Amino acid sequence: MMRTVFTLLLTILLWPVSSVQAQLQMPEPPLNISVDFARLPDSKDNAETTTGAVLAAVTIIPEKGWYTYSNQPGSLGQPTVLTASLAGSPEPLEVRYPPGVRKPDPFSPEEMVNLYLGEVTFFVSLPPDVALPADLRLHLSLLLCSEKSCMPVSLERTASLRQAEALPAAEKQPWWPEYGASSPGPQPDQVEPRHAAGPETTTGPETTKYAPEEEWSLNPRYYQSELEVGSIWKAIMLALLAGFLLNFMPCVLPVVSLKISSLVSGCVRGAQCSERARRQAFTEHNLLFAAGILAYFLVLSLVLSLFGLAWGELFQSPKLIMILSAAVFALALSLFDVYTLPIINLRSGMIDSGNPRASAFSTGVLATLLATPCSGPFLGGVLAWALVQPSMVVAIVFISIGVGMALPYLLMSAWPGLVRFFPKPGAWTVKLERIVGFFLLATCIYLINILPQDYLLSALVLLWITGVSFWIWGAWTDLNQSTRKRWTIRSAALSLVVAAAAWAVQPPEISVHWRDFSAEDFRGRLGQERLLVDFTADWCVSCKFLEQTTLTDKNLADWGKRYGLTYIRVDLTEQNPQGMSLLRELGSQSIPVVAVFPQGSDANRPLVLRDLFTSANMEEALDQLF
Structure with missing residues (x-):
């Protein structure tokens, strides 16, 4: 078992380093772009080296269910802006935009906006007498939305025009009627940014409000410039220190109960076994707890790099917060003898029941998840540098933070003789369980406090149903019942929680503006x-x-x-x-x-x-x- 645990930890630590050259691709937006050239009707035949009156038709084709705002959207939404220029020339070319469809904004029905629904074509007029071949450089900026979320999109494309004489006639193209209805848009520096109307709440990727990207020209100076990161080695060193200090930050105090319980749990088993077995259990528990911390940081690094999120941004998802608060509330109930949960068991007197290894690993994951909103000393500069690096570099830095946070437990596993400094179990452990339970209830209050107001009632109902369901789990089942009957009741209780969670995480109806x-x-x-x-x-x-x-x-x-x-x-x-x-x-x-x-x-x-x-x-x- 010990060899397996060490192998697991070594794999988690070394895998990102050995794969540092691998690049994970960012997901492409659900949007395609095509560029076609055509000759306007009033153009004359020109030499092969000139373009004459040539029109570039730039068509964007969003996937089904996605739309974007027009170049003149109204009071809400980010304008769709296409900038075009010829390679080697700084002068922007004129771009013509179709008018868009006027209708109530999907996220704010009281506001009327202009939308592009489905395929839409923009038009760029090339100047006459431009030497061929010519490269047309395009930059497209827009806000792409679905029923549930919006994402800012910024794309660049280059289209090449080799000769003009063989171009098709513009009036024979399917987009010709759109050209007649189009009009020149403002220059890029004349477009005023507007707030996106998207949904107020993210789930991870499901429900988040996006605002248009704004261009800033800032040259910041940092008070503690020596803590700013410029290389991976400095990032690793500061990440180790920052992770270690996370254990002592005030914002981590709500989860200190999990750490206390983990240490005591490794000692309680010793009341029923030899000193050697007691040390082995202590080492095993701390290694698995540390493995849970490292596994969480590895997964977190992949999620943040893939979706472009910031540290703690997962907690912007009301769904995650409500589900996490229900899980913590259920753990607290187990410490007040309402029921016994076989997987994550924090009760010190019950270490021999269930699966203590799974409990230690899961407790490490849960403790680290609850600590994610915190940002301790040295962490700001490390994250600012790391989160714009390739995905494997992000993984190395985050694993370093995890190693720092897990360091106390790794040290205790290396010196299992430290177990003698922990008190042996007795009647006091029951009181400790209750104290840990109250710590977890305080964590529930903290989690509910950061929920948007529209979700508070749903969260309270979810916690109430969670309490009733796990009371049924504990009070209506016992070992004298058949396995089938016992798990039928437990399954019904869990179904109540799942149904309540599915109801609670539904986004609230769009609020009318009072x-x-x-x-x-x-x-x-x-x-x-x-x-x-x-x-x-x-x-x-x-x-x-x-x-x-x-x-x-x-x-x-x-x-x-x-x-x-x-x-x-x-x-x-x-x-x-x-x-x-x-x-x-x-x-x-x-x-x-x-x-x-x-x-x-x-x-x-x-x-x-x-x-x-x-x-x-x-x-x-x-x-x-x-």
């Missing part, structure tokens, strides 16, 4: 827009029920499109004299109240709905008013 009420803003809009004003408060249970049943995001989005409504929310959670004044003017003293104000001369005759009402009631009122 404007906060102010008397000045309200007076400016009154009579000019159709207004729906909702009076609500956090302490109003009926208001919250109404928001969950009638004033849902889906209903509000539908009504906004159908009736052209502007939504204003009057929050009466705290003292709001202006809001209360408007409420009284509507003849009400209590909430919930919804008032709908029409445009024009009837704006001072709003339609008021009090207390609880249904979606059908709301639609009937809107139809009556409009």
Whole structure:
């Protein structure tokens, strides 16, 4: 066993170094580009060395389900910009863009934008009398989006024109009608950057909001320039030190319970075996715990380099955070005797049950995963240099960070005699289990705290169902039952957790934009827009029920499109004299109240709905008013 563990560690450490020349290719965007040349109708035959009136048609073909924003997208989205020039000439050529399709933005339906849906062609006019052959250099910048995510794309292509006389006629090409509808776009330096409208939340690659790349001209200076990295050897040395210091960072304290439990677990077994066996168990546990740390850092390096993510950016995914919080909560329950989990068992008195080797390795992976959001001393310069290097260099640096973090456990495995400094088990270990459990519950609070607000209710429901399910696991099963019955109950309990997780990680509906009420803003809009004003408060249970049943995001989005409504929310959670004044003017003293104000001369005759009402009631009122 010991030889196998050492072989595993040696493989993890040396594989990236031996493969440093290997290059992992970044995934290509789901987009194809083609360039065709044609002669415009008004051109005359010219010598073979000139182009005359030649047009380059640059066609982009996104894969099914993907779209992009037009060159003039509107208030949202990154403009699609094509820059073109001839090789050897700094002068940009004129580019003509089709107008795009005007429709509500898929991620912000209240905003109208211009989109390119499917295949689209741009046109570049080559100047006359250009010596042939000529190379046309193209740079395309756009925001490519699907239903779930957006990605900024920047591509370069070169197209060669060898002779002009044999070019086909432009008016016979399938894109000719698009050319007639196209118009010149602004120069690249005249394009104003806009915010992308993409989804608010990433899952790893599923749900992340992207903003357009901006060009900066900065020359930063660093206060501690000696800590900046310029070579792989300096990166390795600083990575080792940074990884070691990660064990002592305050941000790692929420997972210190896992480390304490791992050390004690290696000692508890010694109460039932000889001193030699006790040392062997201590060595084995620390080696496997260190192997878990190194394996995690190796996988992390591959994920970050492949997807271009930053350190800790995985925790921008609400899905990962919710699943991780449920896993940590389940581990905490096992330490309060709610149930016994056979794989990752942190209970010191149960080390001989289940699979202690899998438990040690898994605990090392979990502890390192929870520590990923932290960035300790020396780590900033190392990561800034490493994450722009080839994938194998990234792997070497990250393995070095892992070796540094695993160093205390590797040292303890090298000197198993240190086990005598750890106290032997007794009644105090039960109290330690409870303390570790409270540490894990604190970690759950930390994880939920970094979730977007829209996911908080889903996360709490997931934790509640997790608690019920693992209580069923522990209370409704025992060893006196048949194996089939016991695992049928456990499988049902796990199915509840899986179903709850599948429901919880679903992205929330697109939120409708509510404007906060102010008397000045309200007076400016009154009579000019159709207004729906909702009076609500956090302490109003009926208001919250109404928001969950009638004033849902889906209903509000539908009504906004159908009736052209502007939504204003009057929050009466705290003292709001202006809001209360408007409420009284509507003849009400209590909430919930919804008032709908029409445009024009009837704006001072709003339609008021009090207390609880249904979606059908709301639609009937809107139809009556409009």
